[in-house]
Amino acid sequence: MRTLNQQMRTLNQQMRTLNQQMRTLNQQMRTPNQQMRSPNITLERGN
Incomplete structure (x- = not known):
């Protein structure tokens, strides 16, 4: 039982x-979509 618990x-x-x-990957997937939708904002942020 101990080994099972471990x-x-x-x-x-x-x-x-x-x-x-998974959460990190989801966030990373969302980021490029936002960049594609609003390229001006990404340029203002700086690379």
Whole structure:
């Protein structure tokens, strides 16, 4: 039972990490779309 609990904990941590990575990817996907919609704003921000 102890090993199962440890494995579950490890899996939960991995799931959390994956969720964070998914969120980051989603944000990165959204950013180019916004840039395409409003190129003037991205130019004003500076690269």
